[in-house]
Amino acid sequence: MSAPLIEASELVRIYHSRKGFFSKATHMRAVDGVSLKVMPGETLGIVGESGSGKSTLGRMLLGIDPAQAGAVRFDGRPMPRLGTAEWRALRARMQLVYQDPLAALDKRLPIARQIGEPLEIHKLAGPEERAARVAELMAAVGLRPDQAERFPHELSGGQRQRAVIARALASRPQLLVCDEPVAALDVSIQAQVVNMLRDLQEENGIAMVFISHDLKVVRNIADRVAVMYLGHIVEEASSDVLFRAPRHPYTKALVSSVPVPGQRLKDRTILQGEPPNPANRPSGCPFHPRCPLAAAICRAETPVLRWVGPNRSAACHMVSPEPASVAA
Amino acid sequence: MISFVLSRLVRAIVTIFAVMTFAFVVLRLSGDPAQVMLGPDVPLSAIEAFRSQWGLDQPLWMQYLAYIRSIVTGDFGVSMRDGMPAAQLVLERIPSTLQLTVPALLLQLAIGIPAGVYAALHRQSATDRGVIFLSVLGFTVPSFVLGLLLVLVFAVTFAVLPSGGYGSWQHAILPAITMSIGGIGILARFSRSAMIEVMGQPYVRTASAKGLKWRDVVWRHALPNAAVPIVTIVGFMVGSLIAGAVVVESIFSWPGIGRLLVVSVTNRDLPVVQCILLMIASAMVVSNLIVDLLYGWLDPRLRSQAAH
Amino acid sequence: MTSIEIDSATPGRGLAGRFLLRTRRAFPFSVGVGIFWLAAMIFVAIFADLLRPYGITAMDLSSRLVGPGHPTHWLGTDELGRDVFSRLLQSIRISLVIAFGATILSAVFGTALGFAAAKFRGIVEHLVLALADFQAALPFLIMSLAVLAFFGSSMWLLVCLMGFYGWERYARIARGLAISASAQGYASAVVQLGATPMRVYVRHILPNIASTLIVSMTLTFPEIILMESGLSFLGLGVQPPESSLGNMVGFGREYLTTAPWIMLAPAAVIMLTTLSISLVGDWLRDKLDPTVR
Numbered sequence: 001m002s003a004p005l006i007e008a009s010e011l012v013r014i015y016h017s018r019k020g021f022f023s024k025a026t027h028m029r030a031v032d033g034v035s036l037k038v039m040p041g042e043t044l045g046i047v048g049e050s051g052s053g054k055s056t057l058g059r060m061l062l063g064i065d066p067a068q069a070g071a072v073r074f075d076g077r078p079m080p081r082l083g084t085a086e087w088r089a090l091r092a093r094m095q096l097v098y099q100d101p102l103a104a105l106d107k108r109l110p111i112a113r114q115i116g117e118p119l120e121i122h123k124l125a126g127p128e129e130r131a132a133r134v135a136e137l138m139a140a141v142g143l144r145p146d147q148a149e150r151f152p153h154e155l156s157g158g159q160r161q162r163a164v165i166a167r168a169l170a171s172r173p174q175l176l177v178c179d180e181p182v183a184a185l186d187v188s189i190q191a192q193v194v195n196m197l198r199d200l201q202e203e204n205g206i207a208m209v210f211i212s213h214d215l216k217v218v219r220n221i222a223d224r225v226a227v228m229y230l231g232h233i234v235e236e237a238s239s240d241v242l243f244r245a246p247r248h249p250y251t252k253a254l255v256s257s258v259p260v261p262g263q264r265l266k267d268r269t270i271l272q273g274e275p276p277n278p279a280n281r282p283s284g285c286p287f288h289p290r291c292p293l294a295a296a297i298c299r300a301e302t303p304v305l306r307w308v309g310p311n312r313s314a315a316c317h318m319v320s321p322e323p324a325s326v327a328a
Numbered sequence: 329m330i331s332f333v334l335s336r337l338v339r340a341i342v343t344i345f346a347v348m349t350f351a352f353v354v355l356r357l358s359g360d361p362a363q364v365m366l367g368p369d370v371p372l373s374a375i376e377a378f379r380s381q382w383g384l385d386q387p388l389w390m391q392y393l394a395y396i397r398s399i400v401t402g403d404f405g406v407s408m409r410d411g412m413p414a415a416q417l418v419l420e421r422i423p424s425t426l427q428l429t430v431p432a433l434l435l436q437l438a439i440g441i442p443a444g445v446y447a448a449l450h451r452q453s454a455t456d457r458g459v460i461f462l463s464v465l466g467f468t469v470p471s472f473v474l475g476l477l478l479v480l481v482f483a484v485t486f487a488v489l490p491s492g493g494y495g496s497w498q499h500a501i502l503p504a505i506t507m508s509i510g511g512i513g514i515l516a517r518f519s520r521s522a523m524i525e526v527m528g529q530p531y532v533r534t535a536s537a538k539g540l541k542w543r544d545v546v547w548r549h550a551l552p553n554a555a556v557p558i559v560t561i562v563g564f565m566v567g568s569l570i571a572g573a574v575v576v577e578s579i580f581s582w583p584g585i586g587r588l589l590v591v592s593v594t595n596r597d598l599p600v601v602q603c604i605l606l607m608i609a610s611a612m613v614v615s616n617l618i619v620d621l622l623y624g625w626l627d628p629r630l631r632s633q634a635a636h
Numbered sequence: 637m638t639s640i641e642i643d644s645a646t647p648g649r650g651l652a653g654r655f656l657l658r659t660r661r662a663f664p665f666s667v668g669v670g671i672f673w674l675a676a677m678i679f680v681a682i683f684a685d686l687l688r689p690y691g692i693t694a695m696d697l698s699s700r701l702v703g704p705g706h707p708t709h710w711l712g713t714d715e716l717g718r719d720v721f722s723r724l725l726q727s728i729r730i731s732l733v734i735a736f737g738a739t740i741l742s743a744v745f746g747t748a749l750g751f752a753a754a755k756f757r758g759i760v761e762h763l764v765l766a767l768a769d770f771q772a773a774l775p776f777l778i779m780s781l782a783v784l785a786f787f788g789s790s791m792w793l794l795v796c797l798m799g800f801y802g803w804e805r806y807a808r809i810a811r812g813l814a815i816s817a818s819a820q821g822y823a824s825a826v827v828q829l830g831a832t833p834m835r836v837y838v839r840h841i842l843p844n845i846a847s848t849l850i851v852s853m854t855l856t857f858p859e860i861i862l863m864e865s866g867l868s869f870l871g872l873g874v875q876p877p878e879s880s881l882g883n884m885v886g887f888g889r890e891y892l893t894t895a896p897w898i899m900l901a902p903a904a905v906i907m908l909t910t911l912s913i914s915l916v917g918d919w920l921r922d923k924l925d926p927t928v929r
Contacts, residue, residue: 064828083833091830104825108843118829167829339769346770354786464918468910470862472869472882473903476889484893571775575866579889589778590870593785601785605778612773 003076004037005207006061006094006175010070011035013056028278030056032231033070035305040174043201043208045222045239047215047254051278053231054211058177061209062096063087074175092122095168099180101160105152111163112138112148118170137166142196158189162196169200176201177209182217194221215258219243227251230276230286233305237312248314250287285317293318336620340613347609351602352395399606405599409592414603418585425584427500428576429569432507436565440512441558444519448527449546459516466513471572475506475579492581503580507572511565518561522554529553556626563619567612667919670912677728677909684729688722693877701895712897714888723879724901730880731906734795735860739853741799742860743806747849750810751837754818764811768804776801777866784872794873798864802856806849813845854917858910865906881906 013031030053038044048054059065061072063079072079074094080086095118098104105114116134119125125133135145141162152160161181168176178197182190198221201208212218218225219239226236227250235248246252253271273290282289288298297317305315386394398405404414447459482502483491490499526532527550535549536542574586581587585604592600680687689708690696696709696717704712704720711720753761771779780797787793814837817823822844826836865882867873869889874880881902888899 062828088830088832091828096825096828098825103821106822106826106840106844109840117826117831121830121832121835164825339766342766343769343773346766347773350770351782354783464911464914468858468862468914469907470865470869470882470903470910472866472885473906476885476892476899476903480892480896567772567775571777574777574781575870578870589781590872593781593872596785598786601782605774605782608775608778609773612775616772 002039005040005042005075006209007037007073008057008061008070009035009073011057011060011067011072012069013053013060013065014068026279029231029281030278031060034228034231034233035070036226036233036236038175038207038209040207041201041205043198043210043221043223045218045225046209046211046228047213047218047225048228049213049275051230051276052228053278054213054228055179057228058096058179058209058211061175062094062177063090064096089122092118092124092171093173094175094177095171095173097161097165097168097176097178097181100184101157101164102152104164105160107152110149110151111143111155111160115163115166115170118167122171124171133170134166137170140169140200141166142192157185158193161185161193165193165197165200169204169206172204173206175207175209177211179211180213181210183212183214190217191220197221215243215254227254230278230281232286232302232315234287234316235312235314236305237309241312247308247312247319248316249291249293249318251314285315332624333621336617340617343613344606344610347606348396348399349392351605352392404603404606407592407600408597409595409600414599417588417600418603418607421583421585421588424494424582425573425577425586428503428507428582428584429573431500431504432511432569432572433565435504435508436511436515437562439508440515441519443512444516444521445523445551445554447516448520448523451524456520459520463513463516463520466516467510469509471506471510471575472579474509475502475576478502478506479579492579494581494583499580499582503576503582506579507569507576510572511568514565514568515558515561519554519558522557523550526550526554552626556623559619559622559626563616566615570608570611664919666915670915673908673912674916677732677905680725681729681732684725688719688725690719690722692718692723692726692879694718694722701891703895704897704901711901712895714895714898715891720898720901723884724881724905727879727881727884727902728905730874730878731861731864731882734791734798734864734874734880735857737795738798738801738860738864739857741795742801742803742856743849743853745799746803746806747810747842749803750807750812751814751841753807753811754814755833755837761811764807768807771800771804776863780863780867781870781872784867789872789875791874791878794864794867798860801860801863802852805852805856809848809852810845813848814841817841817844851917851921854913854920858913858917861906861910861913 011031011034012029015028015030016026032053034053034057036044046054046057056065060067063072063082066082074090080090105111112134115137116130119130119133134148138145138148143159143162143166147155147159152163155163161184165181181197182193185193194217197208197210200206208221210218210221222239224236225239225242226233227242227248228234229250235242235246235251237247242251243255246255250271257270271290272292276286282299284300285291285294285298285303288294291298295317301317303315303317305313306321308314308319308321402415404418406412407414407417443459443463447456450456479491479502482489489502490496491502493499532545532549532553536545540549570586573584574589576582577584577586578590585607589601589604591597592604696713696719698717699706699709699713700717701715702709702713704710706712709719709721711724713719714723749764749767753764783797784793814823817840818827818836823836823841826840827833831840861881864873864880865885868880868882869886871883871886874883876883884902885899885906888895888902891898
């Protein structure tokens with residue numbers, strides 16, 4: 001087994017906010033003890049509702065949000081502090097694709113300039129090489145050469161996201177974190193962009209962390225999937241196993257809500273209760289107020305993520321490990 | 329609300345302190361006070377004696393503390409020109425400056441706000457355009473030009489009003505008008521835009537749509553909401569009035585603080601300048617504080633926001 | 637759409653009329669006059685040496701205090717027989733150079749402080765805000781008088797002093813826009829690409845907020861002209877033998893009854909210039925940036 005490209009252990013991120021000068025500060029445990037690994041060339045999908053801490057986790061993996069506890073190691077070395085020269089240099093090897101491409105692009109620069117900017121920043125190419133590389137990148141993401149001098153507002157949403165992806169790939173990074181990369185796009189364009197991302201990822205052997213609330217999209221692209229709920233990973237397994245046979249009650253509910261063509265929606269688990277509020281986290285298992293299986297232990301003790309079968313783990317008191325015979 | 333008031337008070341005190349420090353630093357930077365006071369031809373021994381007498385041989389921070397202590401106890405030093413206490417000189421002049429600034433402020437409020445509100449309620453009319461043009465003219469004409477023009481017309485050509493000096497109420501007419509014109513322009517323009525913005529708000533349109541009388545819409549819904557931004561600008565105008573007093577009092581030979589400041593600056597009478605500086609800064613800080621509090625009182629939403 | 641309506645509403649108009657309409661829509665008449673006046677002033681400021689018929693200190697004692705319309709002294713002469721027109725041209729140059737230098741200085745200073753506040757937050761931000769409070773507590777004219785009292789007046793000090801005028805306006809704009817750009821959006825995206833803070837602020841944020849800053853410069857510029865001419869009028873700004881619009885008015889004031897033209901010519905120039913900048917600035921503001929008042 002080779003070494004993981006990026007490895008996070010016990011990451012914690014707490015946001016403090018206070019309403020007034022004298023009022024009590026509230027704490028929001030956005031990410032609460034998350035550990036994960038991504039192998040070179042592998043795609044890890046992270047799914048969860050809004051407020052589950054998945055975006056914060058993505059930013060922590062890149063070292064944009066500092067971890068209050070725990071550590072991120074990239075290629076065996078600890079993540080440098082945000083804003084240091086080492087951190088900046090590492091950007092050539094790890095990149096982020098944003099949800100809103102219009103906000104992520106500078107509206108005063110033509111897109112070719114912006115796609116070539118990482119090369120400029122990291123001094124990876126001279127002017128001619130840079131132009132050639134930009135043309136190559138634009139072709140790779142499906143932008144026409146005549147669009148090079150266009151400004152972001154002159155492009156469609158899908159084209160803008162292609163430009164953002166091209167920019168992210170310019171320095172040939174080994175890791176790409178995509179934070180809801182298609183959520184802002186039309187459904188008809190989502191599939192094109194996702195397929196393009198998958199092709200590029202496979203061609204270039206990039207490891208990818210794909211964050212989305214959309215299970216269909218994640219299923220399409222991810223090798224492995226982690227499900228997040230209120231700052232915890234509640235279940236993690238390879239993509240086909242997780243979607244075929246979810247174990248955690250939350251995952252079950254999520255998976256059962258995805259319509260499958262040609263099948264009637266049966267056995268749907270409909271989630272009860274309030275959607276999760278990270279500022280007001282329940283005791284014990286974070287999911288217990290909405291869980292159909294909740295028992296006394298769930299209110300008292302937070303379940304840890306543990307092995308429940310080959311290549312899969314879940315954090316639930318009610319899920320027992322599969323017998324070895326079945327797993328084989 | 330308490331924390332809002334407290335934070336404003338702390339800021340006001342910090343600001344006054346900053347002005348005091350500014351005066352101290354500038355005073356010390358501008359040269360040796362002993363040399364300045366005694367002149368260049370004084371023997372060294374006299375300078376030494378002067379220094380030890382005024383504590384100038386102490387380390388700078390000791391001098392600073394002594395300076396702060398003397399200001400806090402109300403000792404602003406002695407005028408280098410006539411040996412009178414600086415504070416007394418300045419205090420004597422305050423009433424005559426108020427005799428100009430208060431009527432000027434009242435004129436500004438009485439003309440500027442109604443003109444702006446009227447223009448806003450009659451948008452795109454000839455009156456509206458007239459108000460806009462006059463207000464731009466009002467705040468682009470420098471007060472010294474305006475003052476001299478008024479003198480030229482009313483004192484020289486028609487000889488109906490005195491061209492300067494202090495005494496009867498007629499003497500105050502031209503300076504007070506000169507001082508108020510710029511502020512009238514600013515206030516008219518500002519009230520107009522504030523009112524136009526408020527009149528476009530959904531709650532005002534709802535009020536008129538549900539059949540409320542036009543007068544009630546304007547008086548009960550639009551004006552109270554437009555008052556919030558107008559109050560802020562009035563706070564700023566107190567500052568421009570004080571600055572205006574400097575120029576206007578010089579033009580009309582009005583014996584107020586502004587003229588005292590110009591004369592003291594010309595003579596480099598540092599204690600008096602410093603005293604006026606602190607006095608004006610305190611007046612400004614207090615008026616800004618009042619505006620801030622008034623603002624918080626008029627717009628309850630700001631009370632919680634401002635605490636951040 | 638509006639152009640169609642206007643064209644159909646005025647079918648009888650000829651080509652010239654249509655052209656007039658089009659330029660009228662591009663900018664109103666008053667703005668056109670303003671632009672023309674400003675262009676003339678800039679021209680005068682650059683070529684004052686070539687344009688003026690006499691030296692500014694050249695005295696002609698045989699023709700003192702002659703009125704305007706004199707064959708060789710178009711705008712008359714002052715008490716020493718110096719040509720008012722020549723002095724006016726030179727004064728325009730001095731006043732504009734000071735105002736221009738000071739406007740640039742205050743824009744650079746204010747923007748830099750605003751960026752610093754946005755970048756470092758915390759203590760730096762508090763310091764900048766305290767400095768802005770301080771500025772608000774002392775009317776600028778008063779502060780300038782104090783500084784000039786302590787240091788004496790010189791051209792350099794005057795430009796630097798005027799350069800502090802209005803910096804808090806730029807600082808507020810630069811800080812606000814930089815914070816919102818860094819919180820989410822292009823600035824944080826560029827940081828994420830590995831750019832240095834310098835690159836982020838100079839290459840990305842600055843071009844994005846330039847139009848707003850330029851609009852505020854049109855607000856500051858006439859105010860600085862007024863401030864400088866006010867100080868010079870009081871005899872504390874530009875010192876003789878140099879001459880600025882304000883000190884021409886100040887010296888002309890003594891001859892208000894006998895030779896009002898000495899004071900009226902520079903006064904008219906000050907008024908027309910500040911008025912023009914205000915009109916053009918208002919128009920620019922509406923065009924470029926509706927968020928700034």
